Amino acid sequence: MVMIKIKVKEIQYLLNDSDQVVGSTEHYFTNVQTSDMINEESLDWINPLKNNKQEYLCNSKAKVIICEKQLSIPEAIRNNKCLIMVDNPKLTFIRIANEYFVQINEYGIHPTAIVHPDAVISEQCYIGPFTYIGKSKIGDETIIYGHSYIYDNVTIGNYVIIKPGAVIGADGFGYERNEKDELEKFPHIGGVIIQDNVEIGAHACIDRGGLGYTIVEEGVKIDNMVHISHNVRVGKHSAVVSNVTIGGSTVIGDYSWIGPSSVLKDQIRIGIRSTVGMGAVVTKNIPDNETWAGQSARPLSRFTKISFGE
Amino acid sequence: MVMIKIKVKEIQYLLNDSDQVVGSTEHYFTNVQTSDMINEESLDWINPLKNNKQEYLCNSKAKVIICEKQLSIPEAIRNNKCLIMVDNPKLTFIRIANEYFVQINEYGIHPTAIVHPDAVISEQCYIGPFTYIGKSKIGDETIIYGHSYIYDNVTIGNYVIIKPGAVIGADGFGYERNEKDELEKFPHIGGVIIQDNVEIGAHACIDRGGLGYTIVEEGVKIDNMVHISHNVRVGKHSAVVSNVTIGGSTVIGDYSWIGPSSVLKDQIRIGIRSTVGMGAVVTKNIPDNETWAGQSARPLSRFTKISFGE
Amino acid sequence: MVMIKIKVKEIQYLLNDSDQVVGSTEHYFTNVQTSDMINEESLDWINPLKNNKQEYLCNSKAKVIICEKQLSIPEAIRNNKCLIMVDNPKLTFIRIANEYFVQINEYGIHPTAIVHPDAVISEQCYIGPFTYIGKSKIGDETIIYGHSYIYDNVTIGNYVIIKPGAVIGADGFGYERNEKDELEKFPHIGGVIIQDNVEIGAHACIDRGGLGYTIVEEGVKIDNMVHISHNVRVGKHSAVVSNVTIGGSTVIGDYSWIGPSSVLKDQIRIGIRSTVGMGAVVTKNIPDNETWAGQSARPLSRFTKISFGE
Secondary structure: OOOEEEHHHHHHHOOOOOOEEEEOOOEEEOOOOHHHHHHOEEEEEOOOOOOOHHHHHOOOOEEEEEEEEEOOHHHHHHHHHHEEOOOHHHHHHHHHHHHHHOOOOEEOOOOEEEOOOOEEEEOOOOOOOOOEEEOEEEOOOOEOOOOEEEEOOOOOOOOOOEEEEEEEEOOOEEEOOOOOOEEOOOOOOOEEEEOOOOEOOOOOOOOOOOEEEEEEOOOOOOOOOOOOOOOEEEOOEEEEOOOOOOOOOOOOOOEEOOOOOOOOOOEEEEEEOOEEEOOEEOOOOOOOOOOEEEOEEHHHHOOOOOOOOO | OOOOOHHHHHHHOOOOOOOOEOOOOEEEEEOOOOHHOOOEEEEOOOOOOOOOOOHHHOOOOOEEEEEEEEOOOOOHHHHHHHEEOOOOOOHHHHHHHHHHHOOOOOOEEOOOEEEEEOOOEEEOOEEEEOEEEOOOOOOOEEEEOOOEEEEEEEOOOOOOOEOOOEEEOOOOEEEOOOOOOOOEEOOOOOEEEEEEEEOOOOOOOEEOOOOOOEEEOOOOOOOOOOOEEEOEEOOOEEEEOOOOEEEEOOOOOOOOOOOOOOOOOEEEEOOOOOEEOOOOOOOOOOOOOOOEEOOEEEEHHHHHHHOOOO | OOOEEEEEHHHHHHOOOOOOEOOOOEEEEEEEOOOOOOOOEEEEOOOOEEEEEEEEHOOOOOOOEEEEOOOOOOOOOOOOOOEEEEEEHHHHHHHHHHHHHHHOOOEEOOOOEEEEOOOOOOOOOEEEOOOEEOEEEEEOOOOOOOOOOEEOEEEOOOOOEEEOOOOOOOOOOOOEEOOOOOEEEEOOOEEEEEEOOOOOOOOOOEEOOOEEEEEEOOEEEEEOEEEEEEEEEEOOOOOOOOEEEEOOEEEOOOOOOOOOOOOEEEHHHHHHHHOOOOOOOOOOOOOOOOOOOOOOOEHHHHHOOOOOOO
């Protein structure tokens, strides 16, 4: 990485109107670091959840520090450093660091990738090594890393990121026992729709709809090794953490958080802004705005009534 | 997809002798759809589990409908539509839809696939892009999608379907702590046998036997991201749903159903026709014909005696 | 495999000084087998955990048998067979079998693999088909099977084994909700360090650090489909069994055993030599040397006080 000096005055366009800058905007940073590695040239930030924010501020070696507006700044620090005072320091840090320290992928199709001649691929996207794309559609500024397998009838929007080894559009796991008690396969002839700004983790599997569509709405973030069955709908701006399994035709409400290694039954409805605990086994509908956890998951408030011996 | 008109008289060869057709067999269908998209040219079917079957029948726009034999058919409908009356409507729907609406893969080896010169590959099979096949055997009419890695000493039967990214025949996870408390690897020099009509999901891993074989018997269906350890035997016509982990040397009885995200200890026996609930943690043998669920899974009947606070 | 006769006198260099050999060292073996397939030419071993060791010894068809030192050997057997008497028969069996019956990979880079021009790759390593290696470092005698995707800034030590489809160094799953309640991505610009003698299972995912490193220490063994989040540290000589999810910044103590399908919260500390039960949901720190299990995992001793209805 080339070393670059970024002065505070150069990043002010990334701030909100109500944000305040205290100290000289000629102060600069050249790096971001873990807290134990912060140096004079680091961009530092103070998590509002910290107990000892004042102390952290005084001890940080960094010259440029992002903090909450309500933090009171000792005179000595005002004269010596530059404080960027905002509503959400983490968010401001994210925006600056993403702008200056995260490498951008170049667009193009890797020579080893195989793309179906009838696929419709944006010219402004990246398709990585050993990826296979069927008769599908890939939007603008979308990045597909290596080893992914995209079946036919998959529509992927703009600004989507797909990590290595994702499998999108495979036929679902649906069978019926026949006269001889053998499993006969239900036909899966539907497709998958991935809307804009979605992120899909490594080895995640999103099966196509049986007769209709599996839909991942705008802004949803899916972690590694998540399994999304046929005809599921994941509501916008939800997060599905690693190793989750979502059963067929289940609907997840917008702005939800589905914890790691949880499993959701088929054909249920998870409410808007709901939270599913890690490892939860969810067999029923969850109302909006509730947090459920546990084996045969139920609302967290009920847990407090039951002693688990602790 | 090319639009085709299929008349009921053309599909009668797919029916059983005892099935009845009511109404003109000149009625036809051109598509299958989700229930909200059914139109005049759809093939519809009525799930016997529905409460309002009579009402559904009267409201369906479809001209050709598969239903149970015991359903009573109003005169108006008899004159206007064609009813295919059978024992299991879902199964009949599956057979007709699979015959006319599911695309068939062509056989052949994709130019990017790598096949060991000593592998024995049927001429009537499909091997997809970026697949690696070691010194192994692949049967007739078997389909292996892309990105799979088949080690040496794997025997795959006929009519098998393997979805992208499956890893079959890797050495198992067996170690012994040595004098310095380090983990030394147990030699895994066995193989894997996949019998006929098996289906294996995306990214599923089936490790080879330590000294013997890991065996997946006839007609077993394995979902995405299932992990099957060394020396496991999965009995015929069982279903193993997504994200299941099966410990080494465990035996699963025929016709069982192993629910999503459950985990089965090593060296146990799951009985014939047994059911393991989603997310179950199974640490003991399960007798034949039982349904077990929960953390430290036990028979479901016992659960009813325990209040979980609900 | 070529049939080879291995005489006991030839393998004595693999034994410890305190080990004893009883009977003629001219006895030989040509194979290792599962117990039901043992023949006169097999190398057999007797598990110290067996109840009927004496009986097993008398009934084994093998001429060369590894057993515990304390086992008393009938006269008839002494004259007829060769007993290798050691402290840990399984370990001795492992060493002999690995030496003679396990195939060694040849070194080299498969012609289909893609390696970044700035990667630093040992000349004594193997990189398999369809593998992608970014600007990273691969040590001596390391084996990377096919379909793996190694991002930039990953350092892999010596004698490491990586099975097909591992994804190492992807950016972690970290987001912050913004003013519009959408998820904005935390920058992940760190790396991954894999120390010597580590083994990584098929489809395992090891995300890179946010600002620092994700570290897998010496001798750790990771099974298939394990997910290790950003900034995790797995202590030396630990085993992480299949399908485990480890949350961000969590630290696992040395010599631990993390059972299959368990899930560990982010930012916790699992003690040295601790054991996490299969399917456990761990939300708190675990002290050194303890065994925890269950949903909201707690020490196993506490379980015994609680009746679960069994």
